[in-house]
Amino acid sequence: MKTPSRLEPLATDGLVDAVLRQLMSGKEATVYVVLCGDEVRCAKVYKEANKRGFHKAVDYTEGRKVKNSRQARAMAKGTRYGREEVEAAWQRHEVDALHRLAAAGVRVPTPYNFLEGVLLMELVTDAQGEPAPRLNDVALDPELARQYHAQLIRQVVRMLCAGIVHGDLSEFNVLVDPEGPVIIDLPQAIDAAANNNARRLFQRDVDNLASYFGQFAPELPATRYGQEIWSLYEAGELRPDSPLSGQHRSVEKRVDLDEVMQVIDEARKEEAARLARQG
Numbered sequence: 001m002k003t004p005s006r007l008e009p010l011a012t013d014g015l016v017d018a019v020l021r022q023l024m025s026g027k028e029a030t031v032y033v034v035l036c037g038d039e040v041r042c043a044k045v046y047k048e049a050n051k052r053g054f055h056k057a058v059d060y061t062e063g064r065k066v067k068n069s070r071q072a073r074a075m076a077k078g079t080r081y082g083r084e085e086v087e088a089a090w091q092r093h094e095v096d097a098l099h100r101l102a103a104a105g106v107r108v109p110t111p112y113n114f115l116e117g118v119l120l121m122e123l124v125t126d127a128q129g130e131p132a133p134r135l136n137d138v139a140l141d142p143e144l145a146r147q148y149h150a151q152l153i154r155q156v157v158r159m160l161c162a163g164i165v166h167g168d169l170s171e172f173n174v175l176v177d178p179e180g181p182v183i184i185d186l187p188q189a190i191d192a193a194a195n196n197n198a199r200r201l202f203q204r205d206v207d208n209l210a211s212y213f214g215q216f217a218p219e220l221p222a223t224r225y226g227q228e229i230w231s232l233y234e235a236g237e238l239r240p241d242s243p244l245s246g247q248h249r250s251v252e253k254r255v256d257l258d259e260v261m262q263v264i265d266e267a268r269k270e271e272a273a274r275l276a277r278q279g
Contacts, residue, residue, distance in 0.1 A: 006045045007032065009116045016043065016120070023131055028187065033123060033131065041112065042131075044119040046091050046187075091117055094187040097164055104162035105240070106155055107182045124175045124182050135181065135212075136171040145216035151180045152209055153225055156202070158240045159183075160233055165190050165198050169205035171212045192233070199230055224248040 003011050003019050010016040018035040023042060025031075032043045091114070098111040098121070110122040124132040140148070152174065159166065166173070166189055173185040192198045206226035214221035223246035231248060232238040 004030075004032070004045070006116070006118060007034070007043055010043065010113070010118055010120065013115065015113055015115065019043075028185070034120070036112075036120070040123055041120060042109075042123040044121065046117045046119070090187055091119070093189065094185075095119060097186040097189040100162055101159060101164060101183075101186075104158055106158045106162065107180070108186070109182065109184060124177050124184075126176075127178045132175040132177045132182065134172060135174040135176055138176050140213075140216045142217045145213045146220070148176070148181055149209060149213040149217070149220055152183075153206070153229075153244065154240075155181065155183055156205060156209075157229055157238065157242065157244075160192055160202065160229065161238055161240050163192050165192050165195075165202045166205050167201045170208045202226060202230060 001019050001021060003016075007016060007019055016034045016036055020033040020035060020040070023031040023033050027047075029047055030045045032045065034041055034043045095111055095114045098108050101108045102110055109124055111119060112122070113120040126132050135148070156166070156169070166183065166186065168185065168188050169183070173183065175182045175184055190198055190201060192202070195201075203226040206229070210220045210223055210225070225244060225246050227248035228244060228246065229238065229242075232242055
């Protein structure tokens, strides 16, 4: 097929030799199957911000680092340069997340190059060498559903150990190759330690998995892997091979009302003293 304009810089630089076909087009990006030398890979072409459908991005960008103060000011003011930097940072974030997760042993596509808003990466394939199906297109029985659920729980544990929460994990963001699930689509991935929404979004990811696989294995929605894993993470005890039971008991602490009132009284006294000094 004719090389799309967004892929021409990669062709000029010799990174892409031919565009074989369009694989899919979503709200965030269009993906093409491309030939790079003797290897077939995929090229993810990010859509412009005004054409993207991802919403509530602020929940995901909290805690992300900016290269320098000039960029930070431009982003905050919403200037044209600032909007361009916001978009570029959103795209680069997926590349960085893929590198970090691949190094941590998480099953994600291998990233190769990122140029002009295009991510060149591994094409995940099935046993016949064709593009791997999404999880929602795979026929499941109870046994296979439990197997894939267990594998994905281990993957989210590895992700959290690497300090990353997917933030939008579902049956639509998972491919299935001959070895099992492969996690994709990570531009919204968040820093588990720096983002105040991390716990909520991690729990939602795990709940999404339990809900989907629960259609085939009815016992899975009753599990509490999200709470169990996050408790281990908060305690600094989470490891990629941490034993998990799927059960979790919340520990409720009684509130010492006398101590609370004492803190309030001290704060009132400090405020009164401050006002007196000003007077």
